[in-house]
Ligand SMILES: NC(=O)C1=CN([C@@H]2O[C@H](COP(=O)(O)OP(=O)(O)OC[C@H]3O[C@@H](n4cnc5c(N)ncnc54)[C@H](O)[C@@H]3O)[C@@H](O)[C@H]2O)[C@@H](O)CC1
């Protein structure tokens with residue numbers, strides 16, 4: 416599990432080690448040097464003779480970057496260093512000087528040179544930053560972003576962020592000013608919330624954590640990300656005494672004459688993962704589902720969890736009447752349920768954490784709007800976690816907010832952030848597939864969720880992880896349709912459970 420801790424917890428954990436003379440900075444610098452050398456080798460096939468530009472802020476983040484620059488210079492890299500703060504760490508400046516690096520003023524000429532290097536190392540600010548970039552740091556980032564515009568995309572440098580991309584909201588993931596988007600972030604000691612929370616997380620690239628030996632046991636995890644082994648631990652494997660009912664039945668109310676495909680996609684994703692799928696819908700939709708999945712059972716009956724809403728429009732009164740009835744019944748019995756798409760319109764005022772809502776940003780704005788909050792989609796996109804928390808507080812539900820990074824939280828649970836997919840997943844119907852996987856995850860652990868509703872959040876996050884991985888598997892780096900993702904779900908789960 417990748418765990419992000421807040422800046423103040425990191426600083427507190429560093430303090431006793433620094434007091435004991437543990438050379439944390441040397442460890443950070445060594446890791447940075449190795450990572451950048453690896454990227455140079457990947458990009459240029461060599462380290463000697465390549466070029467790196469270092470943006471040097473006035474704190475220890477700048478010192479890390481400059482010392483890594485000095486190490487790379489000793490390995491034969493042509494390093495330029497650009498001042499991005501009011502001062503420069505003394506020891507780092509001396510080390511840089513010894514390797515022949517001169518600190519350049521942040522003028523247009525220096526920034527144009529930086530834009531032509533193989534790698535840019537962003538050491539403007541780290542966890543000591545207060546607010547968005549200002550002063551020399553701001554000028555350097557704005558100037559470099561402009562200089563990069565003049566360079567053809569394939570020739571632009573790889574950007575490596577030291578600890579965090581400078582200027583992000585380290586603890587809340589906001590982006591309130593210019594930030595140089597990174598291809599990779601080498602982060603010290605532990606991940607930071609802003610590396611996992613959108614929109615800042617989208618500027619961090621791949622995140623590598625450098626072990627500094629910090630004791631963070633007492634620090635409350637701010638955000639967590641499930642990795643393969645975590646998903647495997649959450650997902651039950653049937654045993655010899657299981658039968659279809661003990662494995663779990665998922666009841667599905669999905670699809671409409673306008674959108675029959677959503678029902679097919681949701682059931683395609685769920686059917687292999689559960690003991691049985693029970694389906695309720697209009698005849699034409701039932702026919703479409705059964706044509707693809709003869710194993711789906713048509714008609715009402717007992718289920719361990721319900722999925723309602725995929726392919727049902729917000730103004731489809733007839734379908735919503737059925738959704739409302741099923742949902743009220745599920746809530747009355749305390750059963751886990753997934754409430755997706757149009758079904759969000761008929762969500763009872765208060766539900767328990769065993770009910771998982773799966774809105775995208777627009778739907779979350781609408782859900783909050785219906786509860787008296789004045790929120791637009793853009794507000795949700797700018798501060799997704801804050802709005803997700805608000806929805807949790809107002810409904811009592813677990814909320815899964817879909818996006819390039821998917822966030823999940825329930826009342827009192829950890830915040831989960833999953834980014835397992837690919838941008839090729841931004842395709843119609845992908846959300847219906849996700850709803851099917853979340854429904855399945857709740858159905859196969861229904862008893863556990865009823866006993867401990869807080870489990871719905873990690874299960875929904877695990878489902879998002881399987882969905883994202885299925886998309887990557889189906890895509891192989893190229894275009895996909897949602898049906899490809901649904902078809903890849905079973906093999907993806909097998910792979911998750913096998914490794
Ligand atoms: N303390 C340590 O031993 C270690 C520190 N490490 C590095 O040190 C960093 C923290 O260093 P610091 O506490 O010195 O802080 P930072 O270097 O993150 O930032 C503080 C400096 O940036 C300036 N600054 C603050 N807010 C700004 C803003 N909004 N715009 C522009 N400039 C701003 C301040 O004037 C100050 O000089 C970590 O992020 C990490 O990179 C790592 O080397 C691990 C070990």
Ligand SMILES: Nc1ncnc2c1ncn2[C@@H]1O[C@H](COP(=O)(O)OP(=O)(O)O)[C@@H](O)[C@H]1O
Nearest residue numbers: 817818819836837838840841843844845846847
């Ligand atoms: N840029 C992206 N990168 C990765 N995943 C994405 C991206 N955009 C959307 N997704 C994922 O694709 C799915 C889209 O769902 P949704 O918005 O409900 O679409 P639809 O209603 O067409 O099914 C979600 O699971 C979301 O997390």
Ligand SMILES: [K+]
Nearest residue numbers: 537540577581
């Ligand atoms: K930085």
